[in-house]
Amino acid sequence: MVNPATHQKSLDLTEVLSTPSGGLSGAKRSPGIWLGLILWLALVAGALAWMSYHTHRPGPTTAAPAYWPQNSKIARDRKVPTLLMFAHPRCPCTRATLGELAVFMAQAQGKVQAEVWFLKPVPAPYAWTNTDLWQTAAAIPGVSVHEDRDGREARLFGAETSGEALLYQTDGRLQFQGGITESRGHAGDNDGRAALAALVAGEPLSMVRTPVFGCPLFATNCRVEGDVGKP
Amino acid sequence: MRTTATVLADETSRRTRELFQQAQTNIHLRTDQLFARLMVFQWLAGMVAAIWISPLTWIGATSEIHWHVYAATLLGGLITGFPIFLIWRHPGAALTRQVVAVAQMVFSALLIHLTGGRIETHFHIFGSLAFLAFYRDWRVLVTATLVVVIDHVLRGTYWPLSVFGVLTASPWRWLEHAGWVVFEDTFLFIAIHQSLREMRGLAERQASLESLNTSIEQKVTERTAELTREIAVRRQAELALVESQALYHSLVEQLPIKVYRMDAAGRFVYVNSGFCTMKGLPAEQILGQGIHELDPPALAAQNERDHEFIMRTGETLEREDSLPSPDGTLTQHFQVVKLPVRSADQRIIGSQGVHFDITQRKLAQARLDELNRELVDTSRRAGMAEVATSVLHNVGNVLNSVNVSSSLIAEKIRQSKIGNVARAMALFQVHAADLGNFLAHDPKGRQLPGYLVNLTSHLEQEQAEQRTEVETLIKNLNHIKEIVAMQQGYARISGVLELMPVNELVEDAIRLNTVAMDRHHIKIVCELGAAQPALLDRHKVLQVLVNLIRNAKHACEEAGRPDRQIRVRVVDSESRVAISVSDNGVGIPPENLTRIFNHGFTTRAEGHGFGLHSSALAAREMGGRLFALSEGPGQGAVFTLEIPRPPTKVNP
Numbered sequence: 001m002v003n004p005a006t007h008q009k010s011l012d013l014t015e016v017l018s019t020p021s022g023g024l025s026g027a028k029r030s031p032g033i034w035l036g037l038i039l040w041l042a043l044v045a046g047a048l049a050w051m052s053y054h055t056h057r058p059g060p061t062t063a064a065p066a067y068w069p070q071n072s073k074i075a076r077d078r079k080v081p082t083l084l085m086f087a088h089p090r091c092p093c094t095r096a097t098l099g100e101l102a103v104f105m106a107q108a109q110g111k112v113q114a115e116v117w118f119l120k121p122v123p124a125p126y127a128w129t130n131t132d133l134w135q136t137a138a139a140i141p142g143v144s145v146h147e148d149r150d151g152r153e154a155r156l157f158g159a160e161t162s163g164e165a166l167l168y169q170t171d172g173r174l175q176f177q178g179g180i181t182e183s184r185g186h187a188g189d190n191d192g193r194a195a196l197a198a199l200v201a202g203e204p205l206s207m208v209r210t211p212v213f214g215c216p217l218f219a220t221n222c223r224v225e226g227d228v229g230k231p
Numbered sequence: 232m233r234t235t236a237t238v239l240a241d242e243t244s245r246r247t248r249e250l251f252q253q254a255q256t257n258i259h260l261r262t263d264q265l266f267a268r269l270m271v272f273q274w275l276a277g278m279v280a281a282i283w284i285s286p287l288t289w290i291g292a293t294s295e296i297h298w299h300v301y302a303a304t305l306l307g308g309l310i311t312g313f314p315i316f317l318i319w320r321h322p323g324a325a326l327t328r329q330v331v332a333v334a335q336m337v338f339s340a341l342l343i344h345l346t347g348g349r350i351e352t353h354f355h356i357f358g359s360l361a362f363l364a365f366y367r368d369w370r371v372l373v374t375a376t377l378v379v380v381i382d383h384v385l386r387g388t389y390w391p392l393s394v395f396g397v398l399t400a401s402p403w404r405w406l407e408h409a410g411w412v413v414f415e416d417t418f419l420f421i422a423i424h425q426s427l428r429e430m431r432g433l434a435e436r437q438a439s440l441e442s443l444n445t446s447i448e449q450k451v452t453e454r455t456a457e458l459t460r461e462i463a464v465r466r467q468a469e470l471a472l473v474e475s476q477a478l479y480h481s482l483v484e485q486l487p488i489k490v491y492r493m494d495a496a497g498r499f500v501y502v503n504s505g506f507c508t509m510k511g512l513p514a515e516q517i518l519g520q521g522i523h524e525l526d527p528p529a530l531a532a533q534n535e536r537d538h539e540f541i542m543r544t545g546e547t548l549e550r551e552d553s554l555p556s557p558d559g560t561l562t563q564h565f566q567v568v569k570l571p572v573r574s575a576d577q578r579i580i581g582s583q584g585v586h587f588d589i590t591q592r593k594l595a596q597a598r599l600d601e602l603n604r605e606l607v608d609t610s611r612r613a614g615m616a617e618v619a620t621s622v623l624h625n626v627g628n629v630l631n632s633v634n635v636s637s638s639l640i641a642e643k644i645r646q647s648k649i650g651n652v653a654r655a656m657a658l659f660q661v662h663a664a665d666l667g668n669f670l671a672h673d674p675k676g677r678q679l680p681g682y683l684v685n686l687t688s689h690l691e692q693e694q695a696e697q698r699t700e701v702e703t704l705i706k707n708l709n710h711i712k713e714i715v716a717m718q719q720g721y722a723r724i725s726g727v728l729e730l731m732p733v734n735e736l737v738e739d740a741i742r743l744n745t746v747a748m749d750r751h752h753i754k755i756v757c758e759l760g761a762a763q764p765a766l767l768d769r770h771k772v773l774q775v776l777v778n779l780i781r782n783a784k785h786a787c788e789e790a791g792r793p794d795r796q797i798r799v800r801v802v803d804s805e806s807r808v809a810i811s812v813s814d815n816g817v818g819i820p821p822e823n824l825t826r827i828f829n830h831g832f833t834t835r836a837e838g839h840g841f842g843l844h845s846s847a848l849a850a851r852e853m854g855g856r857l858f859a860l861s862e863g864p865g866q867g868a869v870f871t872l873e874i875p876r877p878p879t880k881v882n883p
């Protein structure tokens with residue numbers, strides 16, 4: 001049963017703003033609507049563009065040692081390539097990175113030794129690193145999780161952004177440096193994971209570098225670069 | 232010319248479109264409301280997700296609120312705000328749902344971003360498309376799909392990784408993503424099409440039902456109007472019937488008539504109050520009763536015969552009845568009209584009658600008749616007086632002659648020579664002894680024979696003269712006797728018709744006036760044809776004729792002409808007898824011809840104006856007429872008495 005009042009109202013509005021077939025003729029009588037629409041579209045488009053731009057802007061990186069540094073306390077595997085990942089235990093963007101890592105580990109089928117080193121600033125509370133990211137990483141088969149006190153190892157390997165991964169071949173040669181997400185905190189296929197997979201699969205690739213998307217591991221760099229790289 | 236069916240079909244089609252549009256509008260309104268709630272919910276959900284997933288961003292050991300939280304709040308609010316505004320201000324409008332479609336797809340992008348590109352979040356796009364299909368407007372899905380395509384094309388162009396995840400992806404890979412959207416769109420388009428078709432079918436059915444309902448309502452309205460009119464007409468008819476009944480009741484109950492109605496068996500089934508009064512019984516005691524139970528035997532028998540006659544013939548009867556009044560003190564007279572009672576199919580189912588009380592009329596008629604008789608008697612007496620006057624006048628005249636004759640006779644007797652006979656006889660007695668001597672020698676004796684001869688001659692003359700006078704006297708006395716006897720005879724036989732010779736009657740009338748005519752030197756000329764005896768009232772005819780002759784005599788006297796003449800003429804025919812009395816007297820002015828028979832009209836100083844009036848009445852009583860003709864003053868006049876001969880023989 002159609003409410004007559006509603007019916008009347010809808011007919012009036014239909015007359016003002018549209019036709020029953022969905023035309024916009026009525027809007028011609030309301031230029032404010034069009035202006036509002038255009039403004040709204042512009043704002044939304046701009047916001048989305050800014051969001052995409054920000055999402056796809058990589059964090060700061062420094063070239064990692066071409067060979068496994070001797071002063072590192074991390075033990076390199078001599079049988080299979082070693083994948084190192086430096087991460088911030090509280091960076092939300094790294095959640096996608098760990099997801100991609102899990103995919104990669106599943107694809108690697110034990111052909112790689114993976115270790116995730118979570119930054120633990122000094123001083124920091126005792127369980128500061130015990131986050132969901134830690135649990136996630138620890139749950140990935142073939143991945144070992146470690147604390148990187150005060151970012152010593154990260155610094156040693158030149159990692160500045162959470163989620164930066166390094167693949168060293170069994171001979172200690174750096175084969176890969178970069179992120180394994182296509183944008184900040186965005187899961188999905190990406191060049192970094194694909195390259196790792198190819199390298200682990202034994203494809204003869206040269207050194208591969210990909211952008212890293214994540215939180216800065218160290219504040220100093222941030223200050224130097226302003227808000228660039230802020231997740 | 233458009234037929235009624237075409238008009239109805241067009242109207243149904245128009246109504247179908249209207250209902251369909253109403254249904255669409257309602258769906259748009261409802262879906263707008265649904266999306267208003269959904270968008271607010273997903274905005275809140277986005278903020279919760281942002282706070283839950285990425286509340287903070289970290290730089291080393293320091294943290295601050297993650298920009299996702301701001302994006303979810305501000306950008307989410309921006310995306311949600313405008314469509315909410317449109318839904319609030321312009322619900323149901325096409326622009327509103329198009330903006331909703333755009334906003335929903337953009338919000339999908341926001342949510343995907345907030346959730347870190349989780350593949351599960353992409354279901355928001357497909358779920359939103361399904362929700363947008365609630366509008367049942369394929370254009371909304373096109374808009375949403377276009378937003379997805381544009382997003383993919385732009386980001387594929389500028390940030391291909393963000394869309395396809397790999398740098399090596401085909402530049403047409405956006406088609407794959409769009410294809411899945413179109414894949415869903417296809418089903419949704421089909422669903423929308425089917426839904427719209429069902430809606431249109433519902434609208435058609437509803438329009439048909441409404442059309443049918445309208446038609447029924449129209450018929451009901453028309454029928455109601457007809458019924459209203461019929462009721463009004465019926466009420467009017469009932470009112471007219473009530474008025475008619477009141478009129479009927481007024482007429483039947485209040486008019487001085489007595490009405491009854493009987494069924495075929497002769498039982499009273501209706502009587503009015505007048506009838507009850509006439510019978511001296513209440514209606515309850517009359518209704519259901521038969522004829523013989525109410526009326527006296529003789530009247531009942533008559534009424535029964537009348538009833539049977541009417542039942543048999545269907546004719547109307549009219550008669551007069553006389554009834555004793557209920558208290559028996561007087562006799563009531565009624566004129567009764569009896570007629571049949573017929574059913575709707577014209578069968579005779581009874582009889583009815585109306586009694587008009589004519590008692591008063593009868594009494595008045597009787598009184599009138601009595602007065603008329605008195606008038607006639609008065610007239611007759613007046614006429615007789617006229618005749619008597621005439622008779623006495625004639626008798627007086629005759630007595631004059633008698634007196635003259637008797638005087639002459641007395642004088643003759645007194646002067647008679649009969650005494651000389653006695654003296655001669657005395658001479659004879661003295662000379663009886665010597666009679667011869669005496670006669671021969673005595674001078675007296677010798678003169679005596681001659682004297683006796685002269686005396687005898689003288690006495691014979693005297694005797695002849697006395698005989699003549701005596702005969703005249705006897706004749707006059709006989710005349711008187713005849714006049715008296717005639718008067719007595721007319722007086723005695725008045726009002727009786729008798730067959731008698733007309734001429735004789737005319738001669739009697741003339742004879743009654745003979746002396747007067749002689750004295751006034753008026754010549755009477757009679758033209759009596761071979762008239763047949765006629766059936767008439769001798770007295771009345773004589774009365775009329777004596778009047779006419781006497782009036783003619785007066786007219787002649789007044790004229791003063793030397794050749795006074797009255798002509799009496801009898802003209803006889805099969806149908807009538809006409810007796811005319813004409814004179815050459817003073818005549819009658821035309822203005823008096825019409826008044827001359829009026830009572831009291833006269834032109835003579837000594838007249839009383841009754842003679843011609845009573846004569847005219849007498850003529851009328853005999854079925855005839857009396858009329859006058861005159862050429863004018865000095866031209867004389869003719870009065871004619873016409874007496875009809877009755878067609879059938881009537882015993883005198």
